[in-house]
Amino acid sequence: MTSIQAVTYPIHFEEKAYDELAKIIATKNYSSIFILVDDNTLECCYPRFMQLLNTNKPIEVIQITPGEVYKNIETCVGVWNAMTELGADRRSLLITLGGGVITDLGGFVASTFKRGIDFINIPTTLLSMVDASVGGKTGVDLGVLKNQIGVFANPEMIVIDPEYLHTVTPREIRSGTAEIIKYGMTHDINLFNQIKDNPELNIVDLIHRSIEIKNEVVLEDPKEKSVRKVLNWGHTIGHGIESYFLESDAKENLTHGEAIAIGMVCEAYISHKLLGFPKEKLTDIKEAIIAIYGKTNLLEDDFTPIFDLMKHDKKNVGGEINFVLLNDYQNFKIDCKVQNQLIKDSLEFYNL
Template identity: 50%
Template structure:
């Protein structure tokens, strides 16, 4: 597959990943190389990556705990201290091998350590391959508030090898699939329809679907790298989805949502709002709801929690001057940003979701 060139980075696919990686490592002559892993990717993914590195380098492995709850400044501090103790300087390289937590957090660590060292993302989850590792967004959560601290700064390269997906449980694959569905909803109706009927797809089609998703995201990012306008499209489903994810993250008696699972709920609710405020037809709303619920079984959201979840909307990064702003759909394949939505309509969206 042809590499996808972003503003300051290149996304490589398949076996070309390792040809490019080895060429880069040889030419760059970094003073030290670190590989950031979590407790899962250390065991399941690191052996494959190490087997692909052709020359002998002095490589330090830095491990963090797996899970969204460790995507915080405390984890960053531990990594910064480890890099410092290992003598990493500004000519060092950090390779982030993992899902969205590792690529987001690892990118942030690299961008801030000694005011910035080079880093490479090797995504190992579907979510990271199609979304988290591409586009230069790095960061960590602040308490239960998603991605509140971070910078936009692209990696040297992103290496997408679907062999790593063999290590993923089904729910993690579904989590990434939510972002692929989002790409179709905001930009490409034909792509959405292709994803809508997975019964017609072969496993070999996955590589092309991932590639198409990265193309959609990259085309948006190239036009608006710092999210001043159309890059906001990529947040469809995330205004409500992030609030749901944050709320459930801090209530141990409730189920914990993976990112994509929460975004799936957010997309249904924001599609409903789109049907009320914009031009999404009832037929398309039902189609969107059916497709998403075919992969993400419905979770009953207690009505007593509506307002508590809504209180978290004020922290959404698209907001301006205290006004909550949504990305909505004009129709499948066409989005609109900076949409104001009343509290009453948000509550109706919760009720719509629960009625399905």
């Protein structure tokens, strides 16, 4: 796969990426290297990474507990303390080896430690490869509220090695696929068509194009002042659902992609009602999403708490919930205001 140049950093793929990683470590002459992992990536990904990492620099491994519930300031404090005790300085490098929690949290840790040290993202899940690790967003959750604390900070480079996908479950692959579907609906319908028309598709074939799309959007709008908001398609309602299931003792947690998939169905319904998004395409989206992700049971009693959590979405201004909606595939509109009743109608539509 051809390397992609982001605004200040390259994205390298497969074996070539490790050669480029060795070059940057040698060129920058880091004093020490810290590798942030969780329990899963330490066991499943770290051995491969160490086989391919070519450096004589001293290396320390910092391990955290896996899971979205640990993507918080408390975990950051633990990592900051560990780095301090292990002698990290402003010339140290932090390498994040893991999924979206690791790359989001690790980037935030690095960008704030001693007012900022270099970091390199090595995503190991599909979700982190096509979305979380790319674009310069770092951060952690505030309670169940997604990504409320963070900064924009770019890595020195990103390594995309699809071999790590052999270490994750089919459910996690489906979770990451939701972000590829998002890119398909908003920018390249061929991606969505390939996914829904070919159950045996090798999803690796869609990674490069997905990263290209995200990078193009970020280059145009790095700080999400305008067009970058399109990357939140499905996320306004989806994040509300994800947070609600995360905080509810009566619900089994949803993956990020499962929640975003529901969000895309609901927001396609709102798009149909407000912007005339074609009804046959709305039906197509709902059928495809349910075929891939199954049906999640949303009770009417769930609607109000989901809506309340949506009020904390980062795109909101002045207490108003802002949506990205579709006029049609590859034709979107940002900063759309939606009445509360229509949001609830969209959840009911998903349930039908």
